[in-house]
Amino acid sequence: MSYDIQTFNAIAKEGLARLPEDCYTLNQTQHPDAILLRSQKLHDTKFSKSIKGIARAGAGTNNIPVDRCTKEGIVVFNTPGANANAVKELVLANLFLAVRPILSGANWVQTLSGPNTEEQAEAHKKQFAGTELEGKKLGVIGLGAIGAMVANDAYRLGMDVVGYDPFVSVDTAWSISRHVHRALNIEEVLSSADFITIHVPLTEKTKHLIGKKELSLLQSHAVLLNFARGELVDAQALLEILEQDGFQKYVTDFADEKLLHHEKILVLPHLGASTQEAETNCAIMAATTLANFLETGNIRHSVNFPTVEISFHSPFRLAIVHQNVPNMLGAISTVVAELGYNIDNLINRSREEIAYTLVDLTVTNEQAKHAEKKIQQLEHILSTRLIQNLT
Numbered sequence: 001m002s003y004d005i006q007t008f009n010a011i012a013k014e015g016l017a018r019l020p021e022d023c024y025t026l027n028q029t030q031h032p033d034a035i036l037l038r039s040q041k042l043h044d045t046k047f048s049k050s051i052k053g054i055a056r057a058g059a060g061t062n063n064i065p066v067d068r069c070t071k072e073g074i075v076v077f078n079t080p081g082a083n084a085n086a087v088k089e090l091v092l093a094n095l096f097l098a099v100r101p102i103l104s105g106a107n108w109v110q111t112l113s114g115p116n117t118e119e120q121a122e123a124h125k126k127q128f129a130g131t132e133l134e135g136k137k138l139g140v141i142g143l144g145a146i147g148a149m150v151a152n153d154a155y156r157l158g159m160d161v162v163g164y165d166p167f168v169s170v171d172t173a174w175s176i177s178r179h180v181h182r183a184l185n186i187e188e189v190l191s192s193a194d195f196i197t198i199h200v201p202l203t204e205k206t207k208h209l210i211g212k213k214e215l216s217l218l219q220s221h222a223v224l225l226n227f228a229r230g231e232l233v234d235a236q237a238l239l240e241i242l243e244q245d246g247f248q249k250y251v252t253d254f255a256d257e258k259l260l261h262h263e264k265i266l267v268l269p270h271l272g273a274s275t276q277e278a279e280t281n282c283a284i285m286a287a288t289t290l291a292n293f294l295e296t297g298n299i300r301h302s303v304n305f306p307t308v309e310i311s312f313h314s315p316f317r318l319a320i321v322h323q324n325v326p327n328m329l330g331a332i333s334t335v336v337a338e339l340g341y342n343i344d345n346l347i348n349r350s351r352e353e354i355a356y357t358l359v360d361l362t363v364t365n366e367q368a369k370h371a372e373k374k375i376q377q378l379e380h381i382l383s384t385r386l387i388q389n390l391t
């Protein structure tokens with residue numbers, strides 16, 4: 001069995017190495033089995049019926065039409081936490097840059113010349129004096145993989161940290177220092193913190209999460225950092241409020257023409273996950289997850305399908321994507337029973353409107369194909385896949 005994977009963007013070679021040549025080809029057909037990508041926008045892409053999964057080597061999946069994928073039975077994966085440390089380090093670097101005029105001091109020194117360079121530097125250094133992070137208050141909006149790491153490390157730097165996340169997962173909650181205060185609403189964070197950093201995904205619900213009302217709550221000396229997604233902040237409202245000296249500075253990882261050449265805005269070219277380590281981690285996790293899905297039907301790290309994992313020992317497995325309606329399991333097992341086959345193992349899980357069933361069979365190739373064909377004829381089936389156990 002060979003799978004063709006369509007790739008977009010620079011996927012680290014360590015990840016591509018998880019797709020060995022004897023089982024995988026890259027970009028060889030018009031009808032690939034799966035897509036592996038980073039930030040390429042797929043909203044206008046029509047997916048071939050051959051596509052079973054899309055793996056995002058990264059955290060955010062707002063570049064993928066996830067709802068449409070769900071309707072088409074395509075499993076979308078991401079790589080939770082794989083680039084969190086890279087983003088955390090860049091956020092911390094920008095907190096330091098926000099309190100110490102490091103860049104302007106370094107640029108100014110380059111303008112000096114002559115044998116008294118050192119004296120000139122010493123005489124004028126006071127114009128580049130800064131403040132310290134220790135004792136200042138950091139507000140973290142979104143306490144997932146990145147937000148939790150930022151909160152913990154900021155606390156270790158001596159900052160007073162307050163976090164807001166009404167949907168925080170149990171696993172992440174366990175990882176957050178007990179010294180991080182829990183805010184019950186976003187207003188508390190925005191109005192009380194000296195620095196606010198945003199780490200929530202961009203969805204229809206979070207677009208412009210920080211709008212005019214929220215920006216108006218910031219203290220005049222506050223610094224807002226956005227290393228999550230540009231559209232989380234209403235750029236027009238932000239420009240107006242900065243103009244009125246509503247707050248001090250906006251640091252963003254997302255280029256937007258409206259925000260360029262503004263003395264109170266620092267724009268970076270989406271560098272959050274651009275470290276060798278993060279690129280390698282994400283590529284390995286995405287490729288491994290995709291390969292496991294293609295070869296066994298098992299699903300983990302999906303943003304639109306349930307987690308479904310059982311060990312694969314039978315010669316054949318049917319992977320069935322169907323609508324989450326009553327009696328699908330009964331209908332599927334009746335088809336198999338009427339054919340006279342015994343089910344070795346079966347798992348069914350659902351997530352909102354979608355459900356996924358794996359049926360393991362010890363039958364011949366022909367018999368397995370026959371069972372698949374019969375199941376395809378059932379109502380509410382979105383797709384089926386017959387996987388042969390090659391181990």
Ligand SMILES: NC(=O)c1ccc[n+]([C@@H]2O[C@H](COP(=O)([O-])OP(=O)(O)OC[C@H]3O[C@@H](n4cnc5c(N)ncnc54)[C@H](O)[C@@H]3O)[C@@H](O)[C@H]2O)c1
Nearest residue numbers: 059060142143144145146165167168200201227228272273
């Ligand atoms: N700049 C970069 O290169 C870069 C790199 C990685 C991730 N990101 C962005 O950062 C986002 C977060 O990444 P992550 O790995 O921490 O994801 P994550 O899924 O681990 O964490 C997101 C957190 O946001 C919380 N959340 C959702 N809606 C919220 C709301 N309205 N208010 C408060 N909290 C809310 C969730 O409960 C979750 O805990 C990604 O979705 C992506 O857009 C950017």
Ligand SMILES: O=C(O)[C@H](O)COP(=O)(O)O
Nearest residue numbers: 038039058059060273274
């Ligand atoms: O969501 C993410 O993981 C980041 O935005 C990384 O994007 P990139 O892979 O294009 O650097």
